[in-house]
Amino acid sequence: MRRIDVIGIGFGVFAVGGLLYLGLRVLGLDSPAAGIWSQVFFVGGILGWVGTYLTRVMNHDMTYNRQLEDYEEAVLQKRLDELTPEQLAQLQTALEADTGATDSESPEQPTSP
Incomplete structure (x- = not known):
């Protein structure tokens, strides 16, 4: 954010705040009450703004996190686009083999008697 943005x-x-104060004065509140309200x-x-900010921080929904995720996704997509069809087939075979190995290594659920 630039300095002029902060000033604006x-x-x-x-x-x-001034318009709110004037609006409350027009509605009939005296000066101290309008100032307090x-x-x-x-x-x-x-x-409310701080609450939304904290919610975004807790959910990792900040601008930096989004930019980092978009960058990582773009880099991976570029690498995927640069692969030849043979390399894609080899990668797919390796992924399927890895997924099959992971499934066979998972512990089986015990059956109840």
Whole structure:
């Protein structure tokens, strides 16, 4: 995020707070009550934003994680596209053999008497 973006967001938050205060004044609240309620809405909005941020952090749904996953997927797709048909067939055979070996190594479920 650039510095001008941060300045714009700060100005926007300030403007929304002022408009909220003026709106509450127009609705008939006195100055202290309008100030308190505009602060309540502002703090509630910040807590909501922090909650969504923490949710994204816990779910690993951040921009960096998405970019890293997209990059890894693009690299693997590029490598797959560069393989010859013979190499693709060889890779598929190796994967099928590996999957078959993994299935045979898995422990069987005991049967109950």
